[in-house]
Amino acid sequence: MAEKVLMKGNEALAEAAIMAGCRHYFGYPITPQTEIAAYMAKRMPLIGGTFLQAESEIAAINMVYGAAAAGKRAMTSSSSPGIALKSEGISYLAGSDLPALIINVQRGGPGLGGIQPSQSDYFQATKSAGHGDFHLIVLAPASVQEMVDLTFKGFDLADKYRMPAMLLSDGTMGQMMEPVTLDMGKVTEYDKSSWAACGTKCEREHNVVNSLFIQPDELEKYNFERFERYAQIEANEVMYDEYRMDDAEICIVAYGVAARVSQNAIDKARENGIKVGMIRPITLWPFPKAVLNAAADKVKAFISVELSMGQMIEDIELAIRCKKPVLLCNRTGGMIPTTNDVLSKIEEANNIGGDK
Amino acid sequence: MDYKRITLFAGHYGSGKTNIAVNYALHLKKNFEKVSIADLDIVNPYFRTKDSEAFLESKGIHLISSEYANSNVDVPALPAEAYTIIDDELLHAVIDVGGDDRGALALGRYAPAILRQNDYEMLLVINKFRPLTPDCASTVGVMREIETAAGMKFTGIINNSNLGDETTAEDILGSVGYAEEISAASGLPIKMTTVKEDLYESVKDKVSDCFPIKLYVRQSWAKQEENLWQK
Secondary structure (H helix, E strand, O other), rough: OOOEEEEEEHHHHHHHHHHHHOOEEOOOOOOOOOHHHHHHHHHHHHHOOOOEEOHHHHHHHHHHHHHHHHHHHEEEEEHHHHHHHHHHHHHHHOOOOOEEEEEEEOOOOOOOOOOOOOOOOHHHOOOOOOOOOOOEEEEOOOOOHHHHHHHHHHHHHHHHHHHHEEEEEEEEHOOEEEEOOOOOOOOOOOOOOOOOOOOOOOOOOOOOOOOOOOHHHHHHHHHHHHHHHHHHHHHOOOOOOOOOOOOOOEEEOOOOOHHHHHHHHHHHHHHHHEEEEEEEEEEEEEOOHHHHHHHHHOOOEEEEEEEEOOOHHHHHHHHHHOOEEEEEEEEEOOOOOHHHHHHHHHHHHOOOOOOO | OOOOOEEEEEOOOOHHHHHHHHHHHHHHHHHHHOOEEEEEEEOOOOHHHHHHHHHHHHEEEEEOOOOOOOOOOOOOOOOHHHHHHHHOOEEEEEEOOOHHHHHHHHHOOOHHHHHHOEEEEEEEEEEOOOOOOHHHHHHHHHHHHHHHOOOOOOOEEEEEOOOOOOOOOOHHHOOOOOOOHHHHHHHOEEEEEEEHHHHHHHHHHOOEEEEEOOOOOOOHHHHHOOOOOOO
């Protein structure tokens, strides 16, 4: 199926989930991600899968917990306020070492906020998707094709490391249409028999899926073990893309829709002789620290382009050990930075050090 | 071409109704003094006719849309002004209907009056490259659902098969058979096949009733190309 089709980001990721073997989707409508639920409602009955509109976001994430505990690939999707409601369940998934994919098609916040695109759940996704010591694998698509590819990847990584993964998208990525190829190759099957609660047939000991530990030293042991797995992920699963970085003196860091705008701005700035490039994180956790730290020895400044009030900028500063200044170029509340917004900031960065 | 007073564009979600509606309104304006375009989309939160409001008004085309379109008020509201389409018989109107049967439900309240006046065309917009309508059976299925929801029957087909900016002449030529099959199955004529302007010359002699269009409905950053970096 290498033929191209024209899809909305939300539809494309839903179809990719089905192709990744997800047959259990539990959701609750919220703009701008409702097309995912609508698509699943149409497709799942045709392929023997389950689409269930739960009574709330909290119910939906706990249904995901149930399906994942039984060893099935399960998914839920929402937009910012709905993800906040799911955060308790996400922590339970992490605490029970359950794989699942959670989609956040971000909208403006805080509070009820608005329905236009945003990236203001960066902290929530990468630092505090729920209570307790845990991480989510966080994937950030910057095209409809990546909505497809990273959904597929997200299910795989979740199974591989037995942990929940999140696709951190935004309203623009969800709503825009681009041609995509739905050709993702084979799904890797993981053996879940040692832990999945899928029926003993009276032939083996019970598998117990649980995040409650009566003894504190036992809980500590699990937390230490889990963080050893996280260290492997940080070592092996970092994904990023570089754009015109070879001779760059300024490095833009942007993901998702902000990266698309930044790419235009970089091309314009280069036409005017400013050497600027971009490192685009594809995994926000694990964050591409090493490549940024290496870039800090070559460029004179960084620019974090975000649809938030300066969230990812903190990870950039940490990654580069504050070796170089990091400027912030941001819009918020549902506004997208224009190419001109980014160009002005490139110009400001170019004046740093007075050598131009 | 034969022009009715009211032209409705309906079809599968994402088939390209809004972009065609904008193009068609501009075309109508060349032939008629008073042209309006009405956004009756109660489904889509982004990429609406409202995005083109300033452009349309500059061309003398009046946009009728919900005052909440493109705002943060997430309600499926319809503009009261939409009734002017029915009442003002000097007006030529284009109606951009929301996708699928869910979107077409909004037509229910206008359908009886439009049918009574009987001076309309309702055009089914089809795109072979949409994954839920890749063939005749699925497309006709969506068509019947829309007719039931709208309380109106289609009168023609617009073949809008495209892959956005990446559309090639071969893509368009390869979609003709698909459109013809739907035409035969539904008994509806193919009113036009839309073609991106840059491909028009290469396909116009090979496809009947080619209608050149521009891509007006697109991502905000793609629109910004022209006017930047004034130094």
